[in-house]
Amino acid sequence: MNLTKVLMTSTALTLAAGMSHGQEMADEMTIVSWGGAYSNSQIKAYSEPYAANTGVKIINDESSAEAVAKLRAMNEAGNVTWDVVDVTAADSFRLCDEGLAMEIDFDEQLAPGDDGSTPSDDFGDTLINDCFIPQIVFSTTFGYRTDLVGDTPPTEICDIFDTDAYPGKRSLEKRPIGNMEWALLCDGVAKDEIYDVLETAEGQEQALAKLDTIKDDVVWWSAGADTPQLLADGEVIMGSTYNGRLFSVIAEQDQPVEMLWDGQMFDLDGWIIPAGLSDERKARALDYVKFATDTKRLADQSKYIAYGPARASSAPLVDKHAELGIDMAPHMPTDPANSKNVFVFNYEFWADYRDDVDAKFQAWLVK
């Protein structure tokens, strides 16, 4: 029967196609990051030059959001397939504490700054634990629709809570971090007392009570891409997200959106190397990280995305955007004009209180 023949031929062909899929190359490494524009900036600034210099084949995985869970599973299964992982500072604490990330000797294993400073001086305060190799400073901050906020656009963080002056929906992240601090600040708590207040149950109640005043006007987001979409849609009039996403909405997508830098929440992002790699893979991962976090490479990344380099020596080298040709310095969260009033993510506080406050926040959300 003809049909059978057709089926047999296609069978043989698919089998052949399957077999011809060759064995994987030995000299390759898997680099895990967040995807989107952020991964692109890393590929352009670090991975492409590194691959050109060394001939190593780089595979980009975009699983950073599940990094902690996946590294635990890999460790348990005894099969670590990742070589270098991009994580937030908060995740690096958990990975370092659980022994899932390798400890780094910063002065020995990283490149000195271009100005001759040692890595520990050059990175300074951004070195927060023994495993985390800082890469960028980013901030969670607000953007607003210029055409939907009336004649007096918001200028300070507490305008978020002012539903009389700015009626309409706002988008906030579906987790307590950031929201609790902003709520207390706008409820009259002095900035340097916020974390003391937030340690107490009454303080947490106070923050949630303040958030309660705008709860009906909030759209909650969980992925960094949500707020840009909501702003572009005009579904919200203002919303928080990572400053790089807002830069992309404003400068690349040309949407009627402006930044509200006041009260932005600084955070760090960087590399960790998983524990338990073979010596050969460990050496290569260290070599990659040393290259990717030198002064020039960190400055190069800012040509592609609006995140500030973690090294002090990179700041003067921040240049123009690679495609748009606009000056990147004024779009950096670390720019003096933008960072007049900032929060620095309090890692110790959130490491101690995160589970507790998270539970209260989630319970409040469903109320």
Added chain:
Amino acid sequence: MVALTPISRTEPAFYVPVVAAFGAFFGIFIGTGQGNLILGVLGGAALMGLAAFVLTKLIKVEKAGRWALTVLVALGGLALAGIPGLVIGVFFGWFFGFLSFWLYEGRYRAKIPPYLTPGQVFWHFAFRTICGSIFVFLITPILVVMPLSFNAENFFTFTPEMLRFDPAGYSLKHYRDFFTNDAWQSAMMNSLKIAPVATLLSVSFGTLAAIGLSQPHVPFRRLIMAILISPMIVPLIISAAGMYFFYSRIGLQGTYIGVVLAHAALGIPFVIITVTATLVGFDSSLTRAAANMGANPVTTFFRVQMPLILPGVISGGLFAFITSFDEVVVVLFVGSAGQKTLPWQMFIGLREQISPTILAVATILVGISICLLTVVELLRRRSERMRGMSPS
């Protein structure tokens, strides 16, 4: 079809409320769109009921009346919502003109048997309306995706330009992105490498299992069947986590073979079920006849049994293919970045960067699915025709 039933004009007390009810229903959408549901419902009912009465009793000329209503409603749509409102208005106006006269002239009875009671006539049309509504409900999300994939902006948003049908609001750039972007292309290639091989394995193993399990002398048939079908019943995430740890131990995690085997395991139940169903209608005396004529079991299988159960095998294979092509949970666990499939890439895309390229891919996949199903259906009809099973 000829008219079965003599038709006569109906009373306003019948058709005006019916038209008004439809007006109220469409008024729900317009009312919600304009921000006032109640006003939409009441306004829709009143306006359309009035229109039906005016058309049939005052204007009476069907053609002119229906044109007038179409133009009127279209202008109303234009005033409310611009160009898209105009298009919807033309449709609404045409529909209500048609509905009014269709009911008024009694044409609705023309093609149904004369002995039906009014209740049965009502159910006849209510049934069709319900079926149509379910169809619309199922298909609308897909239809919304398609125009959005031609968006000129990088968001899931109907821009004002798109709604004005301005060509500048449309572009093929997301399709271009899909065909030129390395990440999407390698994901496409991975899917095309994984799905056919996984399908082949599922079809071979599933068909053999189904044939074996249909033999009456096999012990514990029900139990074996239940175990083989379990990947379909056990929550996917549990299979995925189990496979992850097992495959890690034996060195298959993160390999091409590993993903293919995992997808084959997911596809086998579909093949078993469809082939078992086909085998119910298979006359096993045919295999005995073949053996009687000197054919060995393998020849019998390929020359006699296989052609007869082919429709079941093909539809099982199709399900296995679609399972592998659509699957994201297992591949997230068992695969590594080197085996990133299309659904995985779409999943990442949705979380990290809401880009209409996903919609372009979805549109292409819908097109492929339609082609695939059409081909299978044509093949099935052809084989039925060749075996004289269908009168046409």
